[in-house]
Amino acid sequence: MDCHNEECSRPQEEEDIMDIPLDDPEANRAAAKIQAGFRGHMTRKKLKPEDKTEGEEVSITGDVFNRSVV
């Protein structure tokens, strides 16, 4: 945190940060489930615009689509 002042101008956020239950297994399990859902969504989203020609697109499979370099 780049807080140069003694009094941070964002006390609310700091309090929130301290509330994050890093060691709570329940919280971690819940977080992992949410993250799994997010990752699934992002992977599927990445795979979707395969037919859009927006310059060079690299899919998560490593294939390069629309390679414009000759």
Added chain:
Amino acid sequence: MAPKKDAKAPAKKAEPAPAPAPAPAPEPAPAPAAPAVDLSAIKVEFSADQIEDYREAFGLFDRVGDNKVAYNQIADIMRALGQNPTNKEVTKLLGNPSADDMASKRVEFEGFLPMLQAIINSPNKAGFEDYVEGLRVFDKEGNGTVMGAELRIVLSTLGEKMTEAEIDALMTGQEDENGCVNYEAFVKHIMSV
């Protein structure tokens, strides 16, 4: 080591077997992580059409051309096929491989199918309510929103930590002008793809 007792007299008192039968397959180092899954015990119940779809997706990920994919691609193929496995679930299905194995070992399509079946059969699958409930924990004011900044921190420090790039990609366009995220709308958006 079986101490030689009276071999002639049948044991009157129950003598516990000195040594159990030698295990046919010696266990590798005791894994504190989840025990490996017996993939051969999984009954694959996909229709022929489904198998063809899966085979096509699988093929897209094969960059080597050996009809196999690397261990570290399995999670993404499953995601591409509509599943949301945790990395831990996939690691367990792969038999808790080392990082090197994840990058170098490959599996063929037939080996992949029972893994996919296991994920599809998983009883822990999260639905809309689960995600909303999970996010509601961070709804400090109980007004249906969470601070985008707080959500970012949670995603990067808890569970299966996400990278900043992943989080940015996820959160793009989700925060309102106050930096808040309406999490029900967020989850609907997530589940739409």
